[in-house]
Amino acid sequence: MAEIICVIGNKGGTGKTTLSHMLCQGLGLLNQRSVCVLTDIGREPLDPEGRRYLTADARSRDALAKVVDKIRGLNKWMGVIDGGANRSEMDRHLYGLAHLVLLPFRDSHEDIRTVQQDLETFPRALAIPTQWPTNPWAREAADKLIESQLGHYRNRILEPVFAISSSKLLLQKRIPDSLPSPLSNACRRVAAPVLDILRIDHEDVDSDVDEAMEHDPAPVRGRADAETTLGTAH
């Protein structure tokens, strides 16, 4: 059985797309096969070349149904569906499809107000702080904001994804031949807790980074099969 993960939320610019791609890259680095699914009609599909995951274009309802169907038929794969802002009905649809639902939010009052509503609307969803400040003082303030505004939901808030400027490399149409190690490590740290929630075994993310892996992106195992299966959805 494949797992379907949705990254949704009503507010724009919270980091849904970045998180979806970091998660997929991290899953790949932890030897888990995944497909990052584009649903945002305002965005262009990204080239899968060099990534540790596949990409699928599901910008129409029809294509989404086909892609989800195909992913479900791929044993032990994961589909990570990147939502889009201001699409309440689509968010509800994706929520209904998913085993795990993630709601990214940044450390702003507006993000926090919106994620509060989304946590109410989607009772199974988990919120995940993104672009979280790394400066100790800013981080303390941001953590306090969570405690004061979202304390009630503390059991549904995952560890933060810290701001990392190289994350934008994953949103390039074609990624560079090699990615910086801090980005790969950040991607692993995003993926590991998700695998833990889904009770899927994985290697320890704190183990020493295998330098060879950084410079020699191995093809996704079983990629050819999945590409054939997902082919019509591209």
Ligand SMILES: Nc1ncnc2c1ncn2[C@@H]1O[C@H](COP(=O)(O)OP(=O)(O)OP(=O)(O)O)[C@@H](O)[C@H]1O
């Ligand atoms: N962890 C991060 N570190 C640094 N920058 C980030 C991080 N996550 C997101 N960003 C930046 O924040 C901006 C918005 O991110 P992104 O496009 O992923 O949000 P989104 O929720 O998908 O937006 P939309 O609602 O338009 O789909 C981008 O410029 C992105 O590079």
Ligand SMILES: [Mg+2]
């Ligand atoms: Mg987006």
